[in-house]
Amino acid sequence: MENENIPRWFLELNDEEIKFVKNFLLASGSIKELAGKYSTSYPTIRKKLDKLIQKIQVNERKDNDTVVKLINQLEEEGKIDQEIAKTVVLEYSKSLNCLIID
The missing domain is CATH 1.10.10 (Arc Repressor Mutant, subunit A)
Known part of the structure; x- marks a missing residue:
């Protein structure tokens, strides 16, 4: 698979x-x-x-998040570096993980 x-x-x-x-x-x-x-x-x-x-739910939100989509679009258009885009998305994703309540 x-x-x-x-x-x-x-x-x-x-x-x-x-x-x-x-x-x-x-x-x-x-x-x-x-x-x-x-x-x-x-x-x-x-x-x-x-x-x-x-x-x-948090992971589904990440997949559909407008901020992540915008960063990916900027990277695809060459407006930001791939490493910068990856770092920003990773850090933003970490902040979304804080929404998970123990």
């Missing part, structure tokens, strides 16, 4: 998060069943799921 067909939000999940998503799907979305599998409480699993949802 080519990485270009995989959404960026999925590629940014770590191994533990991917395993959690897999287990969630195999449990047919049952938080109660997942809590039993992880030997933890329903609220703990709910919090973990909410954090994953936030992470996906």
Whole structure:
């Protein structure tokens, strides 16, 4: 499978998060069943799921963000250096990650 067909939000999940998503799907979305599998409480699993949802939403926002699109357009037009564009987008993305609440 080519990485270009995989959404960026999925590629940014770590191994533990991917395993959690897999287990969630195999449990047919049952938080109660997942809590039993992880030997933890329903609220703990709910919090973990909410954090994953936030992470996906932030990554989706990054993909559609007008600031990132503008920087990429300026780089494509040769108005700013590729390294500068990459650095600015990376730093801006880090600031968006602050929106994820623990």
